[in-house]
Amino acid sequence: MQxxxxxxxxxxxxxxxxxxxxRYDGSRSLTxxxxxxxxxxxxxxxxxxxxxxxxxxxxxxxxxxxxxxTDFQGLGNYTRIAGSSGxxxxxxxxxxxxxxxxxxxxxxxxxxxxxxxxxxxxxxxFSAIVALPLMVAPIVGALxxxxxxxxxxxxxxxxxxxxxxxxxxxxxxVWLARASIVIANxxxxxxFDILMLLAGLASLPSDPLEAARVDGAxxxxxxxFIMLPLLKPVIAVILVVRLADAFRIFDVVYVLTGGGPANxxxxxxxxxxxxxxxxxxxxxxxxxxxxxxxxxxxxSLLAVLLLRDRRPDN
Amino acid sequence: xxxxxxxxxRTGAAAATAASLPLPFIGRTLAASGKIVAGMEAGSPYxxxxxxxxxxxxxxxxxxxxxxxxxxxxxxxxFVLDALSSAGGFDVYIADxxxxxxxxxxxxxxxxxxxxxDADRADFGKTAIETVSYQGALVALPIMxxxxxxxxxxxxxxxxxLKAPPASWDEYLDFAKKTAHGPAGIWGTLIxxxxxxxxxxxxxxFYQQAGGDLLGADGKPTINSDAGRKALEFMTKMVxxxxxxxxxxxxxxxxxxxxxxxxxxxxxxxxxxxxxxxEPLGGKFAIATAPGLVNPGxxxxxxxxxxxxxxxxxxxxxxxxxxxxxxxxLYGFGKEWLxxxxxxxxxxxxxxxxxxxxxxxxxxxxxxxxxxAGKSMTMVPQYSQLLDILGIMNSGVMSKAMTIDxxxxxxxxxxxxxxxxx
Numbered sequence: 001m002q003x004x005x006x007x008x009x010x011x012x013x014x015x016x017x018x019x020x021x022x023r024y025d026g027s028r029s030l031t032x033x034x035x036x037x038x039x040x041x042x043x044x045x046x047x048x049x050x051x052x053x054x055x056x057x058x059x060x061x062x063x064x065x066x067x068x069x070t071d072f073q074g075l076g077n078y079t080r081i082a083g084s085s086g087x088x089x090x091x092x093x094x095x096x097x098x099x100x101x102x103x104x105x106x107x108x109x110x111x112x113x114x115x116x117x118x119x120x121x122x123x124x125x126f127s128a129i130v131a132l133p134l135m136v137a138p139i140v141g142a143l144x145x146x147x148x149x150x151x152x153x154x155x156x157x158x159x160x161x162x163x164x165x166x167x168x169x170x171x172x173x174v175w176l177a178r179a180s181i182v183i184a185n186x187x188x189x190x191x192f193d194i195l196m197l198l199a200g201l202a203s204l205p206s207d208p209l210e211a212a213r214v215d216g217a218x219x220x221x222x223x224x225f226i227m228l229p230l231l232k233p234v235i236a237v238i239l240v241v242r243l244a245d246a247f248r249i250f251d252v253v254y255v256l257t258g259g260g261p262a263n264x265x266x267x268x269x270x271x272x273x274x275x276x277x278x279x280x281x282x283x284x285x286x287x288x289x290x291x292x293x294x295x296x297x298x299x300s301l302l303a304v305l306l307l308r309d310r311r312p313d314n
Numbered sequence: 315x316x317x318x319x320x321x322x323x324r325t326g327a328a329a330a331t332a333a334s335l336p337l338p339f340i341g342r343t344l345a346a347s348g349k350i351v352a353g354m355e356a357g358s359p360y361x362x363x364x365x366x367x368x369x370x371x372x373x374x375x376x377x378x379x380x381x382x383x384x385x386x387x388x389x390x391x392x393f394v395l396d397a398l399s400s401a402g403g404f405d406v407y408i409a410d411x412x413x414x415x416x417x418x419x420x421x422x423x424x425x426x427x428x429x430x431x432d433a434d435r436a437d438f439g440k441t442a443i444e445t446v447s448y449q450g451a452l453v454a455l456p457i458m459x460x461x462x463x464x465x466x467x468x469x470x471x472x473x474x475x476l477k478a479p480p481a482s483w484d485e486y487l488d489f490a491k492k493t494a495h496g497p498a499g500i501w502g503t504l505i506x507x508x509x510x511x512x513x514x515x516x517x518x519x520f521y522q523q524a525g526g527d528l529l530g531a532d533g534k535p536t537i538n539s540d541a542g543r544k545a546l547e548f549m550t551k552m553v554x555x556x557x558x559x560x561x562x563x564x565x566x567x568x569x570x571x572x573x574x575x576x577x578x579x580x581x582x583x584x585x586x587x588x589x590x591x592x593e594p595l596g597g598k599f600a601i602a603t604a605p606g607l608v609n610p611g612x613x614x615x616x617x618x619x620x621x622x623x624x625x626x627x628x629x630x631x632x633x634x635x636x637x638x639x640x641x642x643x644l645y646g647f648g649k650e651w652l653x654x655x656x657x658x659x660x661x662x663x664x665x666x667x668x669x670x671x672x673x674x675x676x677x678x679x680x681x682x683x684x685x686x687a688g689k690s691m692t693m694v695p696q697y698s699q700l701l702d703i704l705g706i707m708n709s710g711v712m713s714k715a716m717t718i719d720x721x722x723x724x725x726x727x728x729x730x731x732x733x734x735x736x
Contacts, residue, residue, distance in 0.1 A: 066420055066421065067421075150562075150564070150568065151560070151562020152562045152564070152568075153560075153568075169561055171508065171562060171713075172562045172713040172714075174715050254387075257509065258565075258709075259509050260508065260509025260563065260709035260713070261509060261563055261710055261713035261715045262706050262707075262710030262713065262715040263706050263710075274702065279698075279699055279735070280420065281735075282398065
């Protein structure tokens with residue numbers, strides 16, 4: 001029975017006030033803990049332990065990886081790797097690929113999403129086709145692009161051959177090799193951007209758009225001053241997810257160019273792979289991997305800060 | 315059935331305890347039951363062959379074998395990770411000669427010296443034993459000692475009026491020009507230059523064919539040498555001047571694909587391509603030793619079985635290696651896959667086998683001759699790094715991103731740094 005308005009419920013006797021609830025909560029907490037324990041153990045084994053081990057490796061000498069003995073080096077491996085020309089070149093090339101990918105993804109992704117959002121005839125079928133690359137394993141996608149682009153007898157070359165021409169030598173030119181990586185990466189990443197933007201566009205409130213239209217706003221003004229600011233949270237999610245993906249790019253580079261020609265497409269992931277499994281420099285590879293995580297996190301944080309909603313009620 | 319909270323808690327606690335049991339303990343219990351785990355290269359001839367015959371080993375030794383097949387591109391990484399984690403995931407594995415010095419130096423694999431008799435050593439032969447020896451230790455036993463032999467199309471040679479395979483670099487260049495036929499899409503040969511280990515082995519072969527090597531007698535890098543310059547000049551001459559090989563940065567898979575499609579007149583490739591080529595090319599090809607400027611033949615590499623230091627069943631691993639490299643098994647391997655094998659007694663049996671055709675026997679003999687003409691890879695722990703450096707030079711020069719002078723200087727400086735590393 002509810003107390004009458006304006007009156008307070010009678011207080012329970014002192015001492016007995018919280019006892020039943022506390023016993024109940026404790027038991028529930030224990031049950032909850034035990035039920036989630038296997039998942040927590042699995043998480044610790046598969047995520048926390050490898051990350052902790054990588055950090056530990058990066059702070060020690062090679063003996064730690066080989067024999068498990070402590071050989072603490074402090075930040076020595078970090079300064080060695082960060083100072084190496086190979087790491088700096090790979091970082092610079094990674095940044096170039098990330099930037100080029102992001103500009104193209106933003107322009108093309110938004111254009112396609114807006115076109116599909118208009119609900120023209122065939123847009124549903126096109127949406128399904130656009131999503132197809134998401135279902136392809138990155139290594140398979142990369143191999144497909146190698147077959148399309150390969151110098152001399154790829155698909156592009158065959159098509160050009162029917163017109164008596166020959167295709168460009170994609171992997172024998174530094175800039176074309178970089179472009180081939182950006183194109184293949186774009187093909188794999190664009191569907192995610194488009195689907196996210198489509199979902200964002202579908203959830204936009206109609207009132208501000210209607211009001212702007214009534215006030216005579218052009219489509220461009222609608223996009224720049226109404227839609228894009230409202231899409232900020234979606235764009236922030238896309239940026240964070242895609243930043244991590246773009247910085248970790250490996251399969252495409254490994255399959256298409258192997259990091260060449262002359263290391264011109266070497267990126268941080270291929271650099272780390274080489275330090276770890278070719279040079280067998282485990283502390284250096286671990287330090288480079290941690291640096292990659294920190295760089296990615298820094299860029300992601302920057303993206304979130306730039307795109308955060310600054311309205312007072314948010 | 316209703317489950318009480320107490321029952322649920324008890325079951326949960328039991329499950330958590332079971333889940334936290336140390337996995338190695340369970341693994342060792344399995345190992346003690348007489349099982350070994352063998353790491354193989356997925357899709358390779360030896361993967362297929364040894365899986366097919368594993369029951370014979372189990373019958374003879376009592377050890378069961380579980381094969382774990384790993385794709386070529388990941389295989390080294392898997393074995394390194396297994397050694398690093400001390401997981402003991404493999405008792406024995408197939409090993410590329412390239413890995414042996416560094417794996418032994420890092421303590422990943424065992425010395426097999428005490429398990430091989432003098433008679434066996436003599437049967438394998440000096441060259442084969444050298445490919446698996448490092449600092450006096452026998453770190454693996456070989457099943458294949460080979461190099462890239464020159465495959466050439468007899469029909470295209472005949473059409474071009476050529477009677478024999480090229481015996482020198484000059485002839486190689488000349489024959490490639492004569493057999494190339496643009497309108498039909500046929501090239502004289504292909505120079506592999508994609509940055510990666512495969513194309514790097516070709517550049518190492520060119521160094522040796524030009525009379526040089528990657529390291530001098532004193533162990534110091536000789537990348538920036540006359541032989542290196544001649545090697546890179548020959549490659550560029552073949553592609554850019556003679557236009558007898560396609561431009562572009564291509565790799566082994568491209569070379570194999572173009573050869574099998576009939577688009578190459580000559581291709582320096584490994585022996586395993588022989589059996590794959592017979593049907594698509596209608597038998598119109600032959601095998602010869604790759605020509606050289608000073609030395610014919612390419613760099614020799616071996617594949618063999620190594621025993622993992624972290625093996626849970628070391629006795630089983632040794633038994634498996636002895637069985638896999640025995641006279642009978644290598645005879646069977648050579649016969650089934652038409653590959654050269656490293657035991658004299660096995661080669662003898664193949665020669666006497668009347669079920670093997672004369673063409674196939676001639677091909678096996680040609681592969682053996684090619685390997686005998688070549689020189690082993692440089693047995694240093696830094697060899698993988700040297701190949702990596704050759705990859706940068708190779709792709710750099712063939713894409714014109716580097717001049718030959720730049721590539722030689724850059725390669726020398728990188729090699730000096732690599733050799734100075736521990």
